[in-house]
Amino acid sequence: MGNQEIVQLGKANYMSNYSQFPIAIKSGKGIVLTDEDGKEYLDFVAGIAVNALGYGNEDEKKALLEVIESGVLHTSNLYYNRYAVTAAQMLNKLAGSSEVFFCNSGAEANEAALKMARKYGSANGKSVIVSFNHSFHGRTYGAVTVTGQEKYHKGFSPMLPDVVYAEFNDIESVKALVSDKTAAIIVEPLQGEGGIIPATKEFLAGLRALADSFDALLVFDEVQCGLGRTGKPFCFQHYGIQPDILTLAKAIGGGLPMGACVAFGKAKGIFSPGDHAATFGGNVASSALAEVVLSKLPELSDHVATAGAYLGKKLDAIVSKHPSLCIEARGMGFMRGIELKIPPRTVIEKCMEKGLLICSAGYTVLRFIPPLVATESDIDKAVAIVDESLSELE
Ligand SMILES: Cc1ncc(COP(=O)(O)O)c(C=O)c1O
Numbered sequence: 001m002g003n004q005e006i007v008q009l010g011k012a013n014y015m016s017n018y019s020q021f022p023i024a025i026k027s028g029k030g031i032v033l034t035d036e037d038g039k040e041y042l043d044f045v046a047g048i049a050v051n052a053l054g055y056g057n058e059d060e061k062k063a064l065l066e067v068i069e070s071g072v073l074h075t076s077n078l079y080y081n082r083y084a085v086t087a088a089q090m091l092n093k094l095a096g097s098s099e100v101f102f103c104n105s106g107a108e109a110n111e112a113a114l115k116m117a118r119k120y121g122s123a124n125g126k127s128v129i130v131s132f133n134h135s136f137h138g139r140t141y142g143a144v145t146v147t148g149q150e151k152y153h154k155g156f157s158p159m160l161p162d163v164v165y166a167e168f169n170d171i172e173s174v175k176a177l178v179s180d181k182t183a184a185i186i187v188e189p190l191q192g193e194g195g196i197i198p199a200t201k202e203f204l205a206g207l208r209a210l211a212d213s214f215d216a217l218l219v220f221d222e223v224q225c226g227l228g229r230t231g232k233p234f235c236f237q238h239y240g241i242q243p244d245i246l247t248l249a250k251a252i253g254g255g256l257p258m259g260a261c262v263a264f265g266k267a268k269g270i271f272s273p274g275d276h277a278a279t280f281g282g283n284v285a286s287s288a289l290a291e292v293v294l295s296k297l298p299e300l301s302d303h304v305a306t307a308g309a310y311l312g313k314k315l316d317a318i319v320s321k322h323p324s325l326c327i328e329a330r331g332m333g334f335m336r337g338i339e340l341k342i343p344p345r346t347v348i349e350k351c352m353e354k355g356l357l358i359c360s361a362g363y364t365v366l367r368f369i370p371p372l373v374a375t376e377s378d379i380d381k382a383v384a385i386v387d388e389s390l391s392e393l394e
Contacts, residue, residue, distance in 0.1 A: 001036060045369060049335070049369045052371060063292050081282065098264060102260055106221075107139055109223060110146070111142045114184070124215070129146055129183060132167065174210060182214050189239065190335060195337065217266070218243045222236070223259070227250070228304055233301050243264065244263070248262065304334050308336070325390050336369075344366045
């Protein structure tokens, strides 16, 4: 089947909840994807910040083949499996955390965090969750409620009760909302879907202090910005501020569905047997790939720190060159964006024609989230295509 046949099949059989581009991906090697008609694209989307090691990684292939050879892709959580326990141990070592709950997605990781927060607070009558405008935490009811963007709530009322929204990077707005009823504060240290907006150090330090003084849990959602994407294994490590709960997903499963809710210090031991579960959580195949991704995380993070700074300089140059279309470039490591004066989709479509996959964040930001193995030469090629596309739109 070619692109068009697949697109038509999708349109005829899918619900209409996505607005998809009219191509179907067939294969990949390194950071290049090939569609069903044989056209190649340099990939600066990475399955939306998922495919850290790019495509066709030999270690991932070996790990997955070993699992397939064993005959057991899944065991349930009635039993242990060697891959999931090793992945949990590696995560705790890398993050400095105490315990891990595995699930299947970012939304699920945040659901676990919200339930932990409510359980933690339940003994003292605390139930309120403080979240932020422009945040994004996923599409399940709890996760979408703490997502501080009206467009994701429209038509789905009533949302989860006892959730309030403060302004990101404005600690005074948080002070106005926290009280002895606050169970948790949930925040992305680097907002992704809201438009690639990094938290300031003072802001996160202020949240840490407020959470401590009100005995609330501080939850960092690093589903998108965690796992090497910002040039350190975890984004919070740039700030030197430790959360009580860290949520992860996307890159952790090497392309298979996986999420993790990670507890530090006072968040340890909140869940008792029966409190929470996921049939596929810590699935054998996903965990085997997580082991591969986590074993490479320190080295990948170092690479992203250097290559990400290079990408940042290149994007600043693009903004200076096209002031009629660009407002500013911002972000960290390999999670960057250019705020545009035109809808990002016009640029994205031009880039696709020219063989570059790139995506947007919010309504105005062109987002750069390549696989973590992208090189300076890949960056040069991608930025040249964006440059050319912007020139044609001027
Ligand atoms: C910060 C953040 N949290 C949560 C999610 C939801 O993750 P998932 O789509 O795996 O449920 C996303 C997805 O983009 C995200 O960026």
